[in-house]
Amino acid sequence: MDSTIVILAICDGISYAALVFLVSVGLSLIFGVLRIVNVAHGSLYAYGAYMAATLSLLVAPISPWLTFPALLVASVLVGAIVGGLMERFLLRPVYHLEEVLQLLITFAVFMIMDNLQRMIWGVQPIFAAEPVKLLPNISILGVNYTSYQVLLLPLVAVITLFGLRYFLRYTLAGSIIMAVTEDREAATAIGIDARRVFLITFIIGASLAALGGALASPTTSLVPGMGTDMIVLSFAVAATAGLGQIEGAAVTALMIGLARAFIIYIQPELEVLVPYLIMMLVLLIRPMGLFGVNRVRKI
Amino acid sequence: MMRSITRLGVAAVAAALLALPAQAQDKPKELKIGIATFLSGPASVFGVPAKAAAEMIAEDLNKKGGIGGVPVSVSFIDEGAGGEALVSNYRRMVQDEKVDVTFAAISSGSCGQIAPLAEDLKMLNLMWDCGASSILEAKKYRYNFRSQANGTPEMLAVLVYLLKTKPDFKTIAVVNQDYAWGRESWEIFSTALKVMKPDVKVVAELFPKFGAPDFSTEVSRLLALKPDVVLTTSWGGDLDTLVRQAGQRGLLQQSAFVLGIGESSMQRLGKDLPDGLIIGARGDHWFLHPEMKNDAAFKAFNEAFKAKTGSWPIYSVYHMQQAFSAYQGAVEKALKANGGKWPTREQVIDAAEGLEFKGWGRGVSLRPEDHQGLESQLVGVSKTAPGYDFKVLDDMMIFEPKSITTPAGMKSVDWLKTLSPDFVKMNVPTFKHGG
Amino acid sequence: MSGRLVSRLIIAAAIVVAAVLPIILPSWATLTTLILAKGIVVLGIIILLQAGQVSFGHAMFFGVGAYTIAFWGRYVGPGDLLLFLLLGPLIAMAFGLLIGLFVVRYREIFFGMLNLAFSMVMWSLLEKLYAFTNGADGIRVARPTLAGIAFTPEAFQYVLLYLTLGLVLVVSYGVQRYLDSPLGHMLRAIKGNETRLEYLGVSARKILLIGYVISAFLGGLGGVLVATAQQIATPEFAYWTKSGEFVFIAILGGIANAAGAFAGAAVFETVRFFASAQLANAWQLILGVVLIVIIMFAPNGLIGLRNRRKAQAEVRP
Known part of the structure; x- marks a missing residue:
């Protein structure tokens, strides 16, 4: 394998990893606090993408540069409205039930959202590529890349990673979330309103999924079913990293992104298999994930 | 046991009664x-x-x-x-x-x-x-x-069009969706290519997942490999994404693209589709069909x-x-x-x-x-035309079904192997857009 | 009239409906077969749920069963349904044993995730190994003979229906016996208090492994039946949404006993059947809403609805 391929594969791997990280870190965060695996996470990704495309197409005639804030606004809108409603009215009533029932609620939401998406946005592929076109291409070893994909996406991912770290470690709201993650009973005992923490966390996690979708929207066709594969992929990343692990999700996303890119250069037939194979192997060796910590099992 | 046999008998009688063909039809x-x-x-x-x-x-x-x-x-x-x-x-x-x-x-x-x-x-x-x-x-x-028609004449028409219009290419790569159509269309295309132009080298065979949202890595690889021709028989969102990502990064300009069933994406792709791509239509289907447009x-x-x-x-x-x-x-x-x-x-x-x-x-x-249905095939190239906010087809060839369809009783792959480089010399009428 | 008698009457009535309805409405023969066959798979999910474990990859055993008959047809030749009904579940069991050895070490979400990972690997292989599996289009399954007798298409759908109904009665009885046996009680103890189980000198892993292998067997059996009824096996059989469907059906029907699996499958398939016919654009929406309503208002499932009423009616010592 020559060095050109290595460099190209790294460029491809990073931009892919950036999107995967954004989606899976949201999933991980929600699990860490609410102990719920949100099957509808991929649907939030799809809604983020569709909403971003809708807003972009709306503001592009005014100024194409407005499409960048449109991506952000779309993700926050989807996170707050869809995520907020979902937590408040569908998940809150079932927190006292078994985990499997909570999980199935999110499965039902996934089916409903998938269906509604077709009703709202139709089935024809939608494309809103303005943001990619505005930024220049850069040439790496004679191969053209869009700076949107190799610079902007990784940049947003890194900002999100450090932003989340800062928020969780150095702000009051973040510390409260961390406290609930560490020990829910103790946190509520000292007067923390767990219900509000759950709502806020779910909205943040949902917004991150939507942000992943919004950032993907300028490079991909939006089609029915686009969220279905994203769900398992983000599961794979989150589980491989260890559920609830934020830095771990970043490292794992990068690992899966790079492995996938190299495989496409070397043995493209194995591409689909890569994330699941990695997940399977890691979980067999380290059940809690690469970065997960063993919790004491309660008797 | 006895009961279930009786039950079976009842079922069989009932089924037989219902399956009786209706006789003496009234309108x-x-x-x-x-x-x-x-x-x-x-x-x-x-x-x-x-x-x-x-x-x-x-x-x-x-x-x-x-x-x-x-x-x-x-x-x-x-x-x-x-x-x-x-x-x-x-x-x-x-x-x-x-x-x-x-x-x-x-x-x-x-x-x-x-x-x-x-x-x-x-x-x-x-x-x-x-x-x-x-x-x-x-x-x-x-x-x-x-x-x-079926995949064989559809692919054959596209291949003959390619060989007639760009006879000198040396390398080809394929990016198809990973499911039956993507695999089978490439099998037809590559089998025929091998007998009609044996010196062409296949430099990459990529079958990304059906419905893949991202082809960046495939595009990078093709940019590095620089094949003369890139074939894709993808459709729908997959094709739109591939064409746009390839266009954004100059791949459409570097290699000659053949979109096997691209007709269905032309209106959606709009101006993102450059001129000069070879486009098939799974039959002689085009809303400006040169022989029908005045009908x-x-x-x-x-x-x-x-x-x-x-x-x-x-x-x-x-x-x-x-x-x-x-x-x-x-x-x-x-x-x-x-x-x-x-x-x-x-x-x-x-x-x-x-x-x-x-x-x-x-x-x-x-x-x-x-x-099997015998249907003509229309293939053309994309072209900017006044009055349309998307590309239209130009230099269209319409292929007669008889010459490009597998004869009855033969398997497509066996038949394709019997073809020769002379096959390309068939006479096909060409039509200009608006002509 | 005691609750027990009512339950038995309801079950008997359900069996009669399943046996007779398709004679009156022939288009229901295959649908009823599919309902019953899926119910068999869901029985396996219910076994695991007794131990509090949810497999989000159970469709892989369903896929193994289906592809057993498909591969046989493709590489060996015509075969007999009795052979497939033996071979499919046995191969699924072998897979279950192999995978089970790994996954029974995990609990809850990790158990679910690891199962998901295994099933996604299997799905990717079925999709990718195009030369062997024909990829996403799947492999056609020819109509097999039964005990050497070849049936016409019309007769075969009834043969398959009554064969499936017979199998349902056998496996339901077997599963109910298993759940009521000491092994079944120990399985439930994994959910209740695993540590106590270990103190008793019982290996929780072994108990769970037995349950897992039985559930794999049921998955394989259902896979053979569905592939025969539908005359095809596709990678979709092993995809995660299919696994989700099975869990969905289990919760819908209720996990307290074997009847829940079939009640759930009947409601699920009937809703999907009618919704995709009458409201082709909204069948997922309808199923989703049904599921949410069931979970919110009847978390024990359809069978739970009746049991709850029973529990209110009679106070037991």
């Missing part, structure tokens, strides 16, 4: 057409326009007095709801709704499930859009017909479709028309052969064998030996 009040199409999932880019077309065509047909004086009604089932629902609903359509004919389906996978079922149920089925040639090559059916009825159909859905018709719409035309043709032919008395289903099927009919292109015929 029905209504002809029911059951249609399997994609209403959900990625392939709904074909299925939903085709559904709109079916409703439009049925309405129009009824205004003109229906088929043989009998009005038609249409009902739909969703291919996207999964195999179990498709099979159950198909049975329901046939056994409970008692449809007179079915049009099924879009995906070759669905056709593969429904064809033997239609045979079991003795139901006339027109495979109205699925393209796998193998379905009718592997087995001889009585009740299944294909009212359009008043054709123009009216296209305008009406555009008014109803906001887009010009794509090939799946024309395939739907062909299914209607084929059924209408078969019933009317059988009616005539039966001396004006309403024909039985078996008589309609006898009439369908060898039937010639016309959709919105050149005529189509149903080959009696194996029920």
